[in-house]
Amino acid sequence: MSQGVCPWWLGYLLACPLRRLFQNPEEIFRPFLREGMTVLDVGCAMGFFTLPLAGLVGPNGRVIAVDMQERMIRSLKKRATKAALDSRIETRICSSGGLGIDDLACQIDLAVAFAVVHEVPTPASLFAEIRPSLKADGKFLIAEPTGHVHADQFEETVRIAEQAGFCIVERPDIRRSRSVLLRPIERGGKS
Numbered sequence: 458m459s460q461g462v463c464p465w466w467l468g469y470l471l472a473c474p475l476r477r478l479f480q481n482p483e484e485i486f487r488p489f490l491r492e493g494m495t496v497l498d499v500g501c502a503m504g505f506f507t508l509p510l511a512g513l514v515g516p517n518g519r520v521i522a523v524d525m526q527e528r529m530i531r532s533l534k535k536r537a538t539k540a541a542l543d544s545r546i547e548t549r550i551c552s553s554g555g556l557g558i559d560d561l562a563c564q565i566d567l568a569v570a571f572a573v574v575h576e577v578p579t580p581a582s583l584f585a586e587i588r589p590s591l592k593a594d595g596k597f598l599i600a601e602p603t604g605h606v607h608a609d610q611f612e613e614t615v616r617i618a619e620q621a622g623f624c625i626v627e628r629p630d631i632r633r634s635r636s637v638l639l640r641p642i643e644r645g646g647k648s
């Protein structure tokens with residue numbers, strides 16, 4: 458069940474550098490990324506992960522950062538410019554009804570929804586929108602905060618993702634998180 462969207466001012470806390478002590482973005486994402494890749498950061502907020510993701514994909518890579526709150530995106534843009542990473546980061550403000558990523562079909566190497574799915578009223582719709590954006594060998598990482606999301610609720614999220622056409626690749630160990638790395642099941646049904 459959706460727990461409501463986090464208020465914009467919490468974005469400052471989420472982007473606090475101290476968070477790196479227990480969730481280091483480079484350590485979390487390096488195993489899944491190479492230079493030149495394209496990443497979709499869903500519910501990016503003020504960019505705690507977006508900026509390091511842009512660093513990991515390098516000058517030929519791209520991060521598309523989507524959030525429904527204009528204030529989150531405004532702050533992310535400022536941070537990206539200050540870090541001289543703005544040329545690698547495309548920001549988008551979406552509506553509660555959808556991400557608006559139809560134009561990204563088969564372009565994404567890694568989609569990330571970190572601490573987001575429990576805020577979304579219909580995860581099935583979110584997953585159905587993300588799936589066509591992925592390349593055939595693309596991956597989708599979902600991580601949910603252990604403090605907010607019970608194990609049963611997380612397994613329900615995984616089940617919904619499977620119904621939306623994903624299968625489990627692995628369960629990465631991310632501190633204070635329940636997480637799963639998924640890949641799209643080949644069109645035609647082969648898993």
Ligand SMILES: C[S@@+](CC[C@H](N)C(=O)[O-])C[C@H]1O[C@@H](n2cnc3c(N)ncnc32)[C@H](O)[C@@H]1O
Pocket residue numbers: 462463471472499500501502503505506523524525526529551552553555556570571572573576577
């Ligand atoms: C708890 S924050 C997590 C932010 C970031 N991923 C992190 O881990 O630092 C959740 C973010 O998801 C955004 N969000 C919630 N529902 C969304 C939706 N349906 N589409 C896009 N963004 C959404 C919120 O506005 C908020 O910025």
